[in-house]
Amino acid sequence: MTLSSLGWNDALAADFQPLSSLDCQPARVVCAHKHACDVLTPAGLFSAECTGRMLHEASTTADLPVVGDWVALRLRPGEARGDIHTVLPRRTRFSRRAAGTRNEEQIVAANLDTVFLVSSLDQNYNLRRIERFLLLAWESGAEPVVVLNKADLHPDPAAACAEVAAVAPGVPVAVLSALDATGLDALAPWLLPGRTIALLGSSGVGKSTLTNRLLGADAQLVSDISNANYKGRHTTTRRELLVAPSGALVIDTPGLREIQFWQSDAAAVDETFADIGPLAARCRFHDCQHHGEPGCAIEAALESGELDAARWQSYQKLQREQAYAARKADAVLDRAARRSWKKLTQAARARAKWKMEP
Ligand SMILES: Nc1nc2c(ncn2[C@@H]2O[C@H](COP(=O)(O)OP(=O)(O)OP(=O)(O)O)[C@@H](O)[C@H]2O)c(=O)[nH]1
Ligand SMILES: [Mg+2]
Numbered sequence: 498m499t500l501s502s503l504g505w506n507d508a509l510a511a512d513f514q515p516l517s518s519l520d521c522q523p524a525r526v527v528c529a530h531k532h533a534c535d536v537l538t539p540a541g542l543f544s545a546e547c548t549g550r551m552l553h554e555a556s557t558t559a560d561l562p563v564v565g566d567w568v569a570l571r572l573r574p575g576e577a578r579g580d581i582h583t584v585l586p587r588r589t590r591f592s593r594r595a596a597g598t599r600n601e602e603q604i605v606a607a608n609l610d611t612v613f614l615v616s617s618l619d620q621n622y623n624l625r626r627i628e629r630f631l632l633l634a635w636e637s638g639a640e641p642v643v644v645l646n647k648a649d650l651h652p653d654p655a656a657a658c659a660e661v662a663a664v665a666p667g668v669p670v671a672v673l674s675a676l677d678a679t680g681l682d683a684l685a686p687w688l689l690p691g692r693t694i695a696l697l698g699s700s701g702v703g704k705s706t707l708t709n710r711l712l713g714a715d716a717q718l719v720s721d722i723s724n725a726n727y728k729g730r731h732t733t734t735r736r737e738l739l740v741a742p743s744g745a746l747v748i749d750t751p752g753l754r755e756i757q758f759w760q761s762d763a764a765a766v767d768e769t770f771a772d773i774g775p776l777a778a779r780c781r782f783h784d785c786q787h788h789g790e791p792g793c794a795i796e797a798a799l800e801s802g803e804l805d806a807a808r809w810q811s812y813q814k815l816q817r818e819q820a821y822a823a824r825k826a827d828a829v830l831d832r833a834a835r836r837s838w839k840k841l842t843q844a845a846r847a848r849a850k851w852k853m854e855p
């Protein structure tokens with residue numbers, strides 16, 4: 498295994514350059530716990546802890562490593578363990594708002610090239626949920642692919658595929674059954690060496706079943722380090738990022754129950770609803786509210802059936818949520834800025850006082 502087979506590239510190398518003097522090496526996070534991680538390097542798998550300094554300087558959990566991150570690792574001499582000094586800047590990140598009331602970003606996985614948005618063609622099949630996932634995927638910066646699993650449970654998978662393609666303009670849609678191992682070939686274009694793919698979706702849609710299919714039977718055994726070379730504690734490790742036989746790096750994630758947006762941007766809404774923008778551009782007034790104005794192309798399209806009413810409602814709802822999330826994120830930034838300003842001014846006052854004292 499080489500760094501590039503783990504997804505390393507020139508841009509990451511440039512970011513890492515100043516850290517190499519710290520006696521650190523790059524490592525990829527395959528599983529993140531609270532303050533510790535399992536990381537993979539060309540030499541194998543290691544347990545690693547964040548340094549106290551790193552924990553101290555982390556202002557939110559988003560500053561701590563997540564699966565898929567690249568970190569600067571310093572190995573402890575003679576041990577299969579090391580310390581994480583920093584997280585390298587993330588290329589892409591799949592985030593949502595943390596569950597509960599806290600207004601905090603939860604990063605589900607980082608440095609993804611592709612996200613497989615897995616839905617099941619059973620009673621949980623839901624176009625509106627697919628739209629929500631698509632919105633998160635567009636915000637992540639990774640390329641989305643909709644995967645419709647459990648085709649064996651649907652009377653007409655092709656019809657479902659067409660329906661999904663209509664709400665996911667420009668996004669590839671694959672229909673398959675992970676259980677029967679049918680239709681898996683459709684995913685081959687993304688399963689490329691050194692490319693990182695995360696499987697995301699609600700609980701029970703078959704992400705882990707599909708992951709196992711993509712990885713083959715011995716996947717869990719691939720490239721685990723032989724701890725025989727190292728003294729010290731034996732470490733048990735759990736992995737979420739695994740290497741597929743094709744060389745692709747596959748991340749299985751736990752099912753997302755709530756899909757709340759984090760600092761979502763309006764561009765992601767436009768991408769998710771790529772059919773609506775051009776339609777609205779045909780309204781007579783450029784600031785048309787699509788609410789009774791003359792020459793409204795949206796209302797005409799709703800009437801003719803060209804635009805599905807449920808999709809239009811979903812668009813409006815997600816747009817409102819997006820605007821709300823953006824306002825909230827701004828407020829958090831404001832508070833953080835004010836806090837650090839207060840610290841600065843307090844320090845300055847303390848200095849001034851100290852100078853004035855005889
Ligand atoms: N009929 C059918 N069942 C499937 C298929 N894929 C997965 N399942 C079943 O769906 C159930 C849930 O599968 P998992 O792979 O655990 O789902 P998951 O998405 O990983 O769920 P979480 O880990 O909770 O997020 C299991 O009972 C699987 O056997 C499929 O293609 N067809
Ligand atoms: Mg699972």
Ligand SMILES: [Zn+2]
Pocket residue numbers: 777780781785786787788790792793794795796
């Ligand atoms: Zn209009």
